Amino acid sequence: xxxxxxxxxxxxxxxxxxxxxxxxxxxxxxxxxxxxxxxxxxxxxxxxxxxxxxxxxxxxxxxxxxxxxxxxxxxxxxxxxxxxxxxxxxxxxxxxxxxxxxxxxxxxxxxxxxxxxxxxxxxxxxxxxxxxxxxxxxxxxxxxxxxxxxxxxxxxxxxxxxxxxxxxxxxxxxxxxxxxxxxxxxxxxxxxxxxxxxxxxxxxxxxxxxxxxxxxxxxxxxxxxxxxxxxxxxxxxxxxxxxxxxxxxxxxxxxxxxxxxxxxxxxxxxxxxxxxxxxxxxxxxxxxxxxxxx
Amino acid sequence: xxxxxxxxxxxxxxxxxxxxxxxxxxxxxxxxxxxxxxxxxxxxxxxxxxxxxxxxxxxxxxxxxxxxxxxxxxxxxxxxxxxxxxxxxxxxxxxxxxxxxxxxxxxxxxxxxxxxxxxxxxxxxxxxxxxxxxxxxxxxxxxxxxxxxxxxxxxxxxxxxxxxxxxxxxxxxxxxxxxxxxxxxxxxxxxxxxxxxxxxxxxxxxxxxxxxxxxxxxxxxxxxxxxxxxxxxxxxxxxxxxxxxxxxxxxxx
Ligand SMILES: Nc1ncnc2c1ncn2[C@@H]1O[C@H](COP(=O)(O)OP(=O)(O)O)[C@@H](O)[C@H]1O
Ligand SMILES: [Mg+2]
Numbered sequence: 150x151x152x153x154x155x156x157x158x159x160x161x162x163x164x165x166x167x168x169x170x171x172x173x174x175x176x177x178x179x180x181x182x183x184x185x186x187x188x189x190x191x192x193x194x195x196x197x198x199x200x201x202x203x204x205x206x207x208x209x210x211x212x213x214x215x216x217x218x219x220x221x222x223x224x225x226x227x228x229x230x231x232x233x234x235x236x237x238x239x240x241x242x243x244x245x246x247x248x249x250x251x252x253x254x255x256x257x258x259x260x261x262x263x264x265x266x267x268x269x270x271x272x273x274x275x276x277x278x279x280x281x282x283x284x285x286x287x288x289x290x291x292x293x294x295x296x297x298x299x300x301x302x303x304x305x306x307x308x309x310x311x312x313x314x315x316x317x318x319x320x321x322x323x324x325x326x327x328x329x330x331x332x333x334x335x336x337x338x339x340x341x342x343x344x345x346x347x348x349x350x351x352x353x354x355x356x357x358x359x360x361x362x363x364x365x366x367x368x369x370x371x372x373x374x375x376x377x378x379x380x381x382x383x384x385x386x387x388x389x390x391x392x393x394x395x396x397x398x399x400x401x402x403x404x405x406x407x408x409x410x411x412x413x414x415x416x417x418x419x420x421x422x423x424x425x426x427x428x429x430x431x432x433x434x435x436x437x438x439x440x441x442x443x
Numbered sequence: 444x445x446x447x448x449x450x451x452x453x454x455x456x457x458x459x460x461x462x463x464x465x466x467x468x469x470x471x472x473x474x475x476x477x478x479x480x481x482x483x484x485x486x487x488x489x490x491x492x493x494x495x496x497x498x499x500x501x502x503x504x505x506x507x508x509x510x511x512x513x514x515x516x517x518x519x520x521x522x523x524x525x526x527x528x529x530x531x532x533x534x535x536x537x538x539x540x541x542x543x544x545x546x547x548x549x550x551x552x553x554x555x556x557x558x559x560x561x562x563x564x565x566x567x568x569x570x571x572x573x574x575x576x577x578x579x580x581x582x583x584x585x586x587x588x589x590x591x592x593x594x595x596x597x598x599x600x601x602x603x604x605x606x607x608x609x610x611x612x613x614x615x616x617x618x619x620x621x622x623x624x625x626x627x628x629x630x631x632x633x634x635x636x637x638x639x640x641x642x643x644x645x646x647x648x649x650x651x652x653x654x655x656x657x658x659x660x661x662x663x664x665x666x667x668x669x670x671x672x673x674x675x676x677x678x679x680x681x682x683x684x685x686x687x688x689x690x691x692x693x694x695x696x
Contacts, residue, residue, distance in 0.1 A: 335530035
């Protein structure tokens with residue numbers, strides 16, 4: 150009888166100590182994340198500082214650029230934007246109807262829906278070099294050369310599962326009462342999906358698109374064999390196209406220190422672009438949801 | 444001629460999987476009056492309402508047997524277009540569920556999907572039904588604001604306006620005041636009383652006093668069975684069945 154309060158006291162103390170230990174652990178892990186990000190940004194920016202000139206983003210490589218002469222990587226910046234925008238649009242056109250079908254036409258516990266989700270998850274996990282090899286094979290059979298078109302299609306395949314599953318997850322969260330409200334006004338499935346569900350998930354959709362864009366922008370392996378590389382701006386779907394990841398790769402391979410610095414400058418530019426997209430995803434996700442039902 | 448009522452149910456059974464929740468319901472809903480369905484929670488009132496506009500079609504595990512005649516036609520017949528059935532019956536649910544769009548767009552949604560395109564006409568419809576639901580004066584200056592910014596009581600009246608805007612003949616109301624404060628509840632009740640002249644109303648409630656205030660006819664549902672149905676004055680004051688009596692005196696709830 151007398152012991153009980155005592156042991157309760159000890160237990161309370163032990164719990165408090167445990168609590169504090171976990172608190173410390175979480176703090177350490179959170180700071181590690183921040184330190185890591187700052188370290189990467191710091192080192193890359195530091196390394197690239199000597200090469201970071203405005204001509205980097207306003208000019209294409211001149212003669213002797215890879216030996217340290219004048220020029221920039223405008224070709225890769227524009228090329229990356231072209232190929233990623235195209236690929237994301239392509240992936241969206243394929244993914245969106247499929248995801249709508251999954252969420253409004255199939256039953257919630259449909260075996261088909263589960264199978265499709267499983268396959269998308271597997272596709273998500275496949276490394277992009279495999280997509281690159283697949284795209285390369287496709288090119289060979291179709292007698293296509295490495296081009297913006299081939300790279301775009303391959304990159305679209307990489308982005309497709311990311312886009313589809315992200316949108317799918319936000320659509321699954323749409324309350325069934327909301328759909329029922331539309332149905333009970335006499336809306337068809339199609340009308341309910343396009344006019345109500347899509348509006349409800351609009352912020353999520355934009356976020357998913359931006360995440361896919363970011364992923365596409367940074368992917369090197371899928372475009373390595375399929376998109377080729379060029380020092381000029383690409384103006385046709387059938388021309389090869391330069392991309393930032395490959396620009397980094399080629400310049401880093403150079404024995405000239407000036408060129409290596411430019412590789413870091415290219416990396417800094419790519420990182421800033423992705424950072425901007427991430428921030429935009431955050432911002433838009435928050436501000437487009439004006440009409441969303443919580 | 445015998446009046447069969449606007450809606451007649453004939454031997455309606457509803458199952459969720461193997462679980463039967465409505466048992467052999469037969470019922471005639473009279474036109475231009477308020478028929479109130481009372482009964483303890485879980486007895487199948489919401490399920491019954493969702494049979495009327497075939498919303499149970501969207502519930503995967505639900506199965507409906509029997510016939511529901513609407514002006515003599517079985518709405519469960521295979522050739523019937525379910526969207527047309529629903530267009531003729533407005534549903535006001537327990538929790539107001541506004542659509543993720545502006546106040547104006549919420550009311551315009553129904554008329555638009557049913558083919559109305561003329562901007563002037565839509566403007567007119569929106570104003571007309573917001574007035575009818577008693578909401579116009581409160582929202583006329585902020586029609587383009589998100590509907591989700593309205594108070595919960597205003598949202599329920601917006602749902603009423605939205606339902607009315609598709610010009611239904613029947614209004615199905617599932618405990619439409621249960622999420623509202625007393626003032627808003629009174630407001631919605633007042634609208635319903637005004638509307639019964641032109642509409643046939645089926646109202647589910649578990650508030651007996653509300654049934655007394657609004658009902659022309661009362662149906663008492665208990666454990667999935669229709670125990671008693673008749674004019675409100677009879678069922679609420681001198682019920683025939685001991686179970687109805689027990690419910691009305693508050694012995695079962
Ligand atoms: N989607 C569903 N799946 C399975 N059972 C359900 C479902 N919806 C309701 N039920 C069951 O059916 C019975 C009647 O429910 P409901 O019609 O909502 O009753 P009420 O509206 O009178 O409270 C309850 O026992 C409930 O648990
Ligand atoms: Mg209910």
